[in-house]
Amino acid sequence: xxxxxxxxxxxxxxxxxxxxxxxxxxxxxxxxxxxxxxxxxxxxxxxxxxxxxxxxxxxxxxxxxxxxxxxxxxxxxxxxxxxxxxxxxxxxxxxxxxxxxxxxxxxxxxxxxxxxxxxxxxxxxxxxxxxxxxxxxxxx
Amino acid sequence: xxxxxxxxxxxxxxxxxxxxxxxxxxxxxxxxxxxxxxxxxxxxxxxxxxxxxxxxxxxxxxxxxxxxxxxxxxxxxxxxxxxxxxxxxxxxxxxxxxxxxxxxxxxxxxx
Numbered sequence: 001x002x003x004x005x006x007x008x009x010x011x012x013x014x015x016x017x018x019x020x021x022x023x024x025x026x027x028x029x030x031x032x033x034x035x036x037x038x039x040x041x042x043x044x045x046x047x048x049x050x051x052x053x054x055x056x057x058x059x060x061x062x063x064x065x066x067x068x069x070x071x072x073x074x075x076x077x078x079x080x081x082x083x084x085x086x087x088x089x090x091x092x093x094x095x096x097x098x099x100x101x102x103x104x105x106x107x108x109x110x111x112x113x114x115x116x117x118x119x120x121x122x123x124x125x126x127x128x129x130x131x132x133x134x135x136x137x138x139x140x
Numbered sequence: 141x142x143x144x145x146x147x148x149x150x151x152x153x154x155x156x157x158x159x160x161x162x163x164x165x166x167x168x169x170x171x172x173x174x175x176x177x178x179x180x181x182x183x184x185x186x187x188x189x190x191x192x193x194x195x196x197x198x199x200x201x202x203x204x205x206x207x208x209x210x211x212x213x214x215x216x217x218x219x220x221x222x223x224x225x226x227x228x229x230x231x232x233x234x235x236x237x238x239x240x241x242x243x244x245x246x247x248x249x250x251x
Contacts, residue, residue: 020197024226027201037182037203044201045177052174105190110174117178 005033005067011051013060016104022063023048033067035140042118043072043138049111050076050134056101057081058132071120071137082128090116141247143206143229146185151235151243152208155215158227162205167244169237173198180204185244187237193219199228206230210237 007029009022027044047063054061058080066073083089090112097107116122119136126132144160146152154160165183170176171190180186182203188195191213199207206229209215215223215230223230233240 017193020194020201024197024200041182041201041203048177048197048201049174104192104194105171105173106194108172108174110172110178114174114178 007065007067009063009065011054011060011063013055013058016055016101019052019055020048023051026065029065030067030072035067035072039072039138039140043074046115046118046136046138047074047076049114050074050136052106053111054078054080056097056106061131069140071139074119074134074136074138076134076136077131078133079131082130082132083124083126084128086124086126141251143185143231146206146244146247147231149243149247151233151240153232155209155230155232156220156223157229158224159229162229164205164244164248167241167248168204169241177202185231187240189213189237191215191219193222195219196222196226196228200226208233208240210235210240 011022012018023044026047027040030040058078061078064075088094092113093109095107095109101107115136120139121137123135141164143162144157147154164185168180168184169187171188173194176198180202184204185206185208186204187208187210189210195207209232212234
């Protein structure tokens with residue numbers, strides 16, 4: 001594989017029930033590429049958490065996945081409110097999710113920590129009032 | 141033990157068996173979906189009282205053998221239809237999560 005394979009998804013911010021479709025699709029795509037089950041699991045879980053975050057907090061966004069020879073890169077871009085304190089947001093159990101979201105089983109403050117746990121590299125670029133871009137890589 | 145075998149056991153009922161021949165190798169109990177995503181492993185039977193459509197994505201991504209709805213929780217028709225189309229095994233039980241786990245422990249270890 002000399003060139004990266006790229007997949008693009010629009011994450012709909014209005015439809016919480018369909019959140020996760022991009023991650024499930026990526027799981028299928030990576031399986032077709034013959035990537036190991038453990039790597040697929042890490043990529044799809046990290047991406048799902050990111051997708052859910054964009055739906056809960058940012059009114060949706062975009063997800064771009066590139067598969068290179070060395071790693072799978074997930075780029076999540078939104079134009080939501082941004083993250084005021086990234087260090088605090090990275091703590092397990094910290095959440096600003098509303099009660100309605102918590103009643104669905106989300107908002108446990110595990111999203112960003114799970115994304116960090118399942119990726120080999122993660123960078124958060126966020127500006128309050130402008131949006132957030134998260135880059136994650138899972139090595140192959 | 142396969143998911144179909146579990147669905148035939150006393151106290152359990154099949155809701156959807158798309159891949160009933162999947163082997164159950166472990167058990168995970170939890171209702172916080174992100175927590176489950178971080179901890180459940182492939183082949184687990186995941187016991188929960190959550191029934192919203194997002195459980196299907198979590199079950200798919202963690203590669204659980206099946207979802208077990210505890211305490212008589214049921215699925216709305218649209219969620220059941222989605223489980224069928226996504227190929228997610230779902231079993232229901234009137235038992236509590238604790239009682240289900242005890243039975244699973246006996247059934248898995250007696251094989």
